Amino acid sequence: MKNILVPVGLSENSINNSLLQYAVDLAKELGGTVYAVEVFKELPRSGSLPSVNETLKEISTSSIEEKLSALDKKGVEVIPLPLEGELLEAIPQFNLEHAIDLIVLGSESSDLNNPYFLGETSGSLVKKTEIPVLIIPSQHKFTPIKTVLMAVKSGVVKKKNALTPIKEILTTFGAELKLLQVKTADFLPEDSEFQKELGEIVSTYKSSENATLFQGVLEHLNETHPDLICVFRRKRGFFSKLWEENTVLKKDFESRLPLLVLRGAD
Incomplete structure (x- = not known):
């Protein structure tokens, strides 16, 4: 980058x-x-x-x-x-x-x-x-990134080079990537498949069942203690609904940690 x-x-x-x-x-x-x-x-x-x-x-x-x-x-x-x-x-x-x-x-x-x-x-x-x-986040000061919590619903990443930013961050800081797969009501069998490129950079994996991706992140923040949260913006799912309007309300989503938003699918 x-x-x-x-x-x-x-x-x-x-x-x-x-x-x-x-x-x-x-x-x-x-x-x-x-x-x-x-x-x-x-x-x-x-x-x-x-x-x-x-x-x-x-x-x-x-x-x-x-x-x-x-x-x-x-x-x-x-x-x-x-x-x-x-x-x-x-x-x-x-x-x-x-x-x-x-x-x-x-x-x-x-x-x-x-x-x-x-x-x-x-x-x-x-x-x-x-x-x-x-x-x-407002007034947040930079600290070295040691742990990244990546929250996904699907392990399929179709967008070419979508993982490049997070791979560079992991390499630069010697950080570990903790993958949280949140299974919501619209979870599909094919969502269980993980792209090889994604699997190669994951340090730990955990799954949970929650109504939304956001709820899954909140549930595991204290356990993970990440320095950075990473999500994909896809056409299907919570984040596509989140950005249907241009503004984002705190009641719908808020992060007190840096949030990296990647393009996950065409």
Whole structure:
């Protein structure tokens, strides 16, 4: 994961720089580069104001650089990246040209009065992007990843290279992967089959029966003590239902640990 992209200003977590600092700390371990992104909207072209849009880009760049000035970059290359247009369109376009390996997003504030785990734009990115997404809880500080809890309903992973991010994390940190298979009411016989590539990186396996994947994760958190939770976003099952709406409510899902969301199936 050499290219890590962080949208600036989507949550309190990113506004106060804790998200960027987490991304920098992670990039240092992975040997990656961080792109700090902020979007700006170009004005219609005007013959009398030919430099207005270039000025808007410069203002956006300055805004990002101001945020970066407070970071401890630890030798990591952090690039201010002003992108034109809407974030949901600008990131895929940039990805085509620069091959982004990971998007790092912040969850909404842990304030009890805020009902959302992910806001409109963050939730839309998780729902629509082809890029793996790492969601960092508010004010969470980076620590080395030693244990990963991967929660699945099916052991079948059809998406090519879907496991690449988690394999790189396991290798970089010397971490172990504890696999939890949650059997829900719609569990199918073929879900018991495990792709060889997945089986090769698993340290321990356990299954449980729960109404949802989320309930299974909650039931086993204290037993596992993970540093990272990993899930797949598939077309079938709990996470597909979770992101039917762009926002994600805390009552439906909330993680106090970093959450890595991988694409599991086409």
